[in-house]
Amino acid sequence: MSLTVNHVFNDLKAFLKDHQVTMNKTMRVQHSHDESYHKTSLPDVVVFPNSADEVSKIVKVASEHHTPIIPYGLGTSLEGHVIPYDHGITIDFSKMNKVLEVREKDFLVRVQPGITRSQLNKELKKYGLFFSVDPGADATLGGMAATNASGTTSVKYGVMRDQVHDLEVILSDGQMIHTGNLAQKSSSGYHLNSLFVGSEGTLGCITELTLKVYGIPEHIVAARASFTSIDDAVEAVVSILQAGVPIARVELVDEPSMKQANLFSDTNYKEKPTLFLEFHGNEPGLNHDVEFTKEIVADHLCEEIYFEEDNAARNRLWEARHNLAYAYIHGNPGKKLMVTDVCVPISELAGAIKHAREKVNELDLHGGILGHVGDGNYHVLLMLNTNDAEEVKKAEQLNQQIVDYALQRDGTCTGEHGVGIGKMKYQQKEHGQALQVMENIKSALDSKRIFNPNKLIHQKGRSV
Amino acid sequence: MSLTVNHVFNDLKAFLKDHQVTMNKTMRVQHSHDESYHKTSLPDVVVFPNSADEVSKIVKVASEHHTPIIPYGLGTSLEGHVIPYDHGITIDFSKMNKVLEVREKDFLVRVQPGITRSQLNKELKKYGLFFSVDPGADATLGGMAATNASGTTSVKYGVMRDQVHDLEVILSDGQMIHTGNLAQKSSSGYHLNSLFVGSEGTLGCITELTLKVYGIPEHIVAARASFTSIDDAVEAVVSILQAGVPIARVELVDEPSMKQANLFSDTNYKEKPTLFLEFHGNEPGLNHDVEFTKEIVADHLCEEIYFEEDNAARNRLWEARHNLAYAYIHGNPGKKLMVTDVCVPISELAGAIKHAREKVNELDLHGGILGHVGDGNYHVLLMLNTNDAEEVKKAEQLNQQIVDYALQRDGTCTGEHGVGIGKMKYQQKEHGQALQVMENIKSALDSKRIFNPNKLIHQKGRSV
Numbered sequence: 001m002s003l004t005v006n007h008v009f010n011d012l013k014a015f016l017k018d019h020q021v022t023m024n025k026t027m028r029v030q031h032s033h034d035e036s037y038h039k040t041s042l043p044d045v046v047v048f049p050n051s052a053d054e055v056s057k058i059v060k061v062a063s064e065h066h067t068p069i070i071p072y073g074l075g076t077s078l079e080g081h082v083i084p085y086d087h088g089i090t091i092d093f094s095k096m097n098k099v100l101e102v103r104e105k106d107f108l109v110r111v112q113p114g115i116t117r118s119q120l121n122k123e124l125k126k127y128g129l130f131f132s133v134d135p136g137a138d139a140t141l142g143g144m145a146a147t148n149a150s151g152t153t154s155v156k157y158g159v160m161r162d163q164v165h166d167l168e169v170i171l172s173d174g175q176m177i178h179t180g181n182l183a184q185k186s187s188s189g190y191h192l193n194s195l196f197v198g199s200e201g202t203l204g205c206i207t208e209l210t211l212k213v214y215g216i217p218e219h220i221v222a223a224r225a226s227f228t229s230i231d232d233a234v235e236a237v238v239s240i241l242q243a244g245v246p247i248a249r250v251e252l253v254d255e256p257s258m259k260q261a262n263l264f265s266d267t268n269y270k271e272k273p274t275l276f277l278e279f280h281g282n283e284p285g286l287n288h289d290v291e292f293t294k295e296i297v298a299d300h301l302c303e304e305i306y307f308e309e310d311n312a313a314r315n316r317l318w319e320a321r322h323n324l325a326y327a328y329i330h331g332n333p334g335k336k337l338m339v340t341d342v343c344v345p346i347s348e349l350a351g352a353i354k355h356a357r358e359k360v361n362e363l364d365l366h367g368g369i370l371g372h373v374g375d376g377n378y379h380v381l382l383m384l385n386t387n388d389a390e391e392v393k394k395a396e397q398l399n400q401q402i403v404d405y406a407l408q409r410d411g412t413c414t415g416e417h418g419v420g421i422g423k424m425k426y427q428q429k430e431h432g433q434a435l436q437v438m439e440n441i442k443s444a445l446d447s448k449r450i451f452n453p454n455k456l457i458h459q460k461g462r463s464v
Numbered sequence: 465m466s467l468t469v470n471h472v473f474n475d476l477k478a479f480l481k482d483h484q485v486t487m488n489k490t491m492r493v494q495h496s497h498d499e500s501y502h503k504t505s506l507p508d509v510v511v512f513p514n515s516a517d518e519v520s521k522i523v524k525v526a527s528e529h530h531t532p533i534i535p536y537g538l539g540t541s542l543e544g545h546v547i548p549y550d551h552g553i554t555i556d557f558s559k560m561n562k563v564l565e566v567r568e569k570d571f572l573v574r575v576q577p578g579i580t581r582s583q584l585n586k587e588l589k590k591y592g593l594f595f596s597v598d599p600g601a602d603a604t605l606g607g608m609a610a611t612n613a614s615g616t617t618s619v620k621y622g623v624m625r626d627q628v629h630d631l632e633v634i635l636s637d638g639q640m641i642h643t644g645n646l647a648q649k650s651s652s653g654y655h656l657n658s659l660f661v662g663s664e665g666t667l668g669c670i671t672e673l674t675l676k677v678y679g680i681p682e683h684i685v686a687a688r689a690s691f692t693s694i695d696d697a698v699e700a701v702v703s704i705l706q707a708g709v710p711i712a713r714v715e716l717v718d719e720p721s722m723k724q725a726n727l728f729s730d731t732n733y734k735e736k737p738t739l740f741l742e743f744h745g746n747e748p749g750l751n752h753d754v755e756f757t758k759e760i761v762a763d764h765l766c767e768e769i770y771f772e773e774d775n776a777a778r779n780r781l782w783e784a785r786h787n788l789a790y791a792y793i794h795g796n797p798g799k800k801l802m803v804t805d806v807c808v809p810i811s812e813l814a815g816a817i818k819h820a821r822e823k824v825n826e827l828d829l830h831g832g833i834l835g836h837v838g839d840g841n842y843h844v845l846l847m848l849n850t851n852d853a854e855e856v857k858k859a860e861q862l863n864q865q866i867v868d869y870a871l872q873r874d875g876t877c878t879g880e881h882g883v884g885i886g887k888m889k890y891q892q893k894e895h896g897q898a899l900q901v902m903e904n905i906k907s908a909l910d911s912k913r914i915f916n917p918n919k920l921i922h923q924k925g926r927s928v
Contacts, residue, residue, distance in 0.1 A: 150649055159649050183874070186876035281710075284749055287748070288747070289746065346569060409646075431653055
């Protein structure tokens, strides 16, 4: 134990209870990884604050000792965001997981960062409300804001950034700010909400969030549409969007992924390239949308469209979709998950997915393709033997080719998983001179670089 | 003419044609004001660039001489944003007003900043598309992005910030960046789009915008609903929103404003507190929404709801609404417009409007109340004799009281008009410590403070 770590630990003990601060090896190992293939690294100390005031004090200790701070929700990130490569203090927000206020008339909810999306939705259901953003993992809201997460419903309701009305944030000097307000819109000052959402813990610690919520729709219909080829399925999605159908969810699951889903979720869905669809609205309007969609998918050689009539079947469908990454992990013991995450303009989606499949085959890799295709965002899921250097190299080559294809078409290297450590190498190519602006903002707000250092943005003169 | 101005002029002449750079008094006077009551001030030089490259060179000249740059669209701002209180160079973007690309399949359009919203919509109509944001003025898209403008449709389609996918921006050193990409969503790096939207020309010059557009809805229905009291009208809006009706527009116009509208627009609408409504969607769904809305307004003592069946009548309705500020200006020759612009959580809207009406009466001022009440955003319009110090003082007192009321309820001092010079005095109260973060960002990106100086954010040690 280094002298600095010792000092940090003692300074933290001065205001945290014994069970709130630990250097226990098991606990450090638990906070050394996320759900991805990225290599692990241990924090020096793990803390469990109960309040923003405690977080502020922790940040002050870190600032004084120039020690890194890594905010940690549940560790479900996929690009190494929470792995403490520079060690330091991991702040685990699991004790700050409360719903603080439901303002049902304003369609707003105020929560602590450690609450998960399913905990939040359980509470909101009592009010006839729901929170829309649903990444595959049952992630924490703080983590979802940090990476600007999205999911199956963003084609209709938007991404995490669209839901955030206000954040309470602890800055690098321990001061607390609010980034927004509770009004529906504002033109007052720089839009700090959107800057802090997606900043991946590199600018401050989120200690509270005020989020937009929605009334549970009057009527919901879900469906599975099976296609002969993945190309037909993708082109059907493009046609649905261009026809202006206000679809609430439209997810692509390819044949290998349907097999994994059936195995893991004990379903017996047709093992063909499939679209999972959902429509929200009033009954007559929704029926009109459904009929129109049926015509469109028929034009794209849909083999069968099956409607999930009751609530239980509908929930089973979306659970199977949400659990797909876990289905792959479960089906490939000992291997680690690597997921590509590009997003392209809709007109480029069919070409992009075709290109990705060709590259997977060329490199003799095995994986599934799925994604939130209504947004132009798709994933290739690969299960890697991280001890096989050749396989890892091929997977990284694939990622590079997929990213290059997307960037050449004005897309992005990450639609929803974030940069973390895994996408830093593409930032210069994607952002060009704008990366320097981001660097200047980082320096202006965290000059000592204590917040999640060497993630998202490189420190000058350092290579990671 | 000062020596510096002379140098600046000569340096600009080195690469701009004669008609692109002027110190002509008439032209300077034209660029000395906006549409508000704020006092005027002359720029030293006005330039008319044709390209981003020319803008970059202009910024370099300004940077070299520490001369202010004021980006200028059409001068329709309402808080003095474009008034050059520190003189310098006004960049008039009227020559950069082209649609550069319509990507109809991606629902995106790329435009230059000097194009107005009506010019853009005329072009988009050929493709069956429309751009949603519609402030009262036929403002330029560059100006609308700079203030994060909104209008009658934001309750359904969102504000300017929600439409911006990418900006081309010239920074204070003359370098060009892109703030985004063409994908539907992205988690790659800090969200510069949202930082530059609403930055009011204080961080850089926008030279190109890529914006989200929408398919013209299959079916549109507009209506006017008249109420006995303004309170009933406001409460009807709150009920419509809380019932989850996906209304596309819901605007409040009070009795005095209905009178002004009839006079100016040659309409004969009932002169009662009125809601202007619009519904977008497929026919069966929309009919269902209309019937539901009829029931809700009836519950709130609606006297009459009148549906505008044909296109011409519908356009007349919205034109009358959009022209309301001009109706007041036209009806009060010699006077200047002052408009309050707070936005409050929906649950606070009825109370806020009631409070505003009481204060108007108490101060013996005369004005109308109207606004985008579906967002919780409303305006008190006052026509001021700016030579009457007492009247101006009373109007400022009213503004202060209305802002205080909104801030006490976690609202904002400006829902859509921006800060400019008029709302700077409320920034500390609204943002607290977060104002320092904004200040740090300003310093990091424009250390010489050449971009629209002393707007939105004070320079330390200066009072304005």
